[in-house]
Amino acid sequence: MSILLERNTRHYYIFLFGLMGAFVLWTCFLSWFHGKETQDILFAREQTMVSSLMEQGVSPAALANAIKNSQSTGEGMALMQKIGHTDAAPVRFFPAIDQSVHLFARIAVGMVMILMVFLAGVTMRFLWKREKLYCEAEDIIARFSEGDFKKHLPQNENGSIYQLFAAVEELAVALRAQNEKEQQMKTFLKDTISDISHQLKTPLAALHMYTEIIAEEPDHRETVERFSGKTMQSLERMEQLVQTLLKVSRIDAGSIVFRKEKQSVSGLVADAIEDLSVRARMEGKQLLLKGDLQEEVVCDREWTREAIANLVKNALDHTDAGGVITVFWERSPAMFRLSVTDDGCGIDEEDMHHIFKRFYRSKRDSDRQGIGLGLSLAKSIVEGQGGILSVNSTPGEGAAFTIIFLTDM
Known part of the structure; x- marks a missing residue:
């Protein structure tokens, strides 16, 4: 029985069984005592009768036969009835028996009262301890509901109530994790909104300025074309910011399901750098590919292509003309x-x-392109597929970003 696993309940039941045993022993003692008292009364009565009859001249042999006789006669019963000694006579007419009955009753009632008081005291203590435990648990659970998880429910014993406490504690741990996650999400949302506001401030200010310039010189074609181009660049930057943020947010929210399939690495890399190759040539930089052309990797093609493209773009952003970017x-x-x-x-x-x-x-990237989201997105993509993205760098000598996917054994 699981109810007996709890220490306090087990001790209480042990006490009850012990009390029942004590009551049985006491009842046996009272039965023996009552029998002994009755025996003494009958013996004293017989002694009195024998002494009285011997004084009246009744022979000892007749008295001995009378004592040993176990049968009653009609004459005897009539005589007993005549003098009022029948089973219907009140007990008070028999002083010795009446005294014995009263003594036995006082002893029995006293013992029962003692046992009841003892039972009531132990029961009250048991219920007090249980009420104290419930109040403590109620206070801790109330703290849980308010987000305070410093205290814990008692779990140092066995029993149904402690199993319940353990289940509530597990629920509290999940609630705490959820609460912390919500706080992190609130902080993240706050920081994201702040970052977006900061990032949009510059292109929006530029758009406002470009619009004013175009409005002031609508007939100056060269000015209109020049600042129209700048307006498009600012809009493209805003679009890139929003699109990248959406991708990062979708990955962090777990709404992206990566479809991992075998892909040709050379084809994947070529697809990733296709648009960037044009930029590299225009900026006088080299893009080199090194690796087994037959090699394959299990990954999500579109998202992994995005991660590689961001790493190559980052390398282009931090390499001067004549530099070399290698994908190996x-x-x-x-x-x-x-x-x-x-x-x-x-x-x-x-x-x-x-x-x-x-x-x-x-600090030294203030004059370079980028909005500071490419590497964050690449890391989220790689780690979302169970991979690792690491970096090694020596100032003045370049940097190396490495994507690692463990091989299924």
Whole structure:
């Protein structure tokens, strides 16, 4: 019985059974005592009768036969009835028996009262302890509902009530995790809105200025064309910001289901750098691909292409004209690894722990392209597929970003 697993309840039941045993023993003692008292009364009565009859001249042999006789006669019963000694006579007419009955009753009532008081006291203590436990649990659960999880429900014993406490504690842990997640989401939303506002402020201000310039010189074709182009660049930057934020948010919210299939690595990389190759040529930079052309990797093609493209774009942003960006891949028995390396300016030590944060930009990147979301998106994509994105860099010598996917054993 699970109810007996709890220590206090078990002790209470042990007490009840012990009390019942004591009551049975006491009843047996009272029965023996009553029998002994009755025996003494009968013996004293017989002694009195024998003494009286011997004084009246009745022979000892007749008295002995009378005592041993177990049968009654009609004459005897008539005589007993005549003198009023019948089974219908009140007990008070028999002083010795009446005294014995009263003594036995007082002893029995006293013992029952003692047992009842003892039972009531132990029961009250048991219920007091249980009420104290319930009040403590009620207070802790109320704190849980208010978001305070510093105290914990008692779980140091066995029993149904403690099993219930354990279940409530598990629920509280889940509630706490949910509460922390909601707080993180609120903080994230607040920071995201702040970052978006900051990022949109510059292109919006530029759009406002460009519109005013065009409005002031509508007949000046060169000015209109020039600032119309700048307006398009600002709009494209805003669109890129919104689209990238949507992608990052969808991944973080878990609404993206990565469809992992075998892909040709060379085809995947070529697809990722297709548009960036034009930019590299225009900026006088080299894009090199190195790796087994027959190599394959299991991943989501579209999202992995996006991650590689962001890494290559980041390398282009931080490499001067004449620089070389290399995309290299290889497989070992334990993993597949793809690296994007450049010989650009590298990453300062103080920036190494922040480069994957959203909207983070180094102090020296103020004059470079980008909005600080590419690396964050790449990391979310890779880790969302169970991979790892790491970085190594030496300031002034370039940087190397490495995507690792473990091989299924």
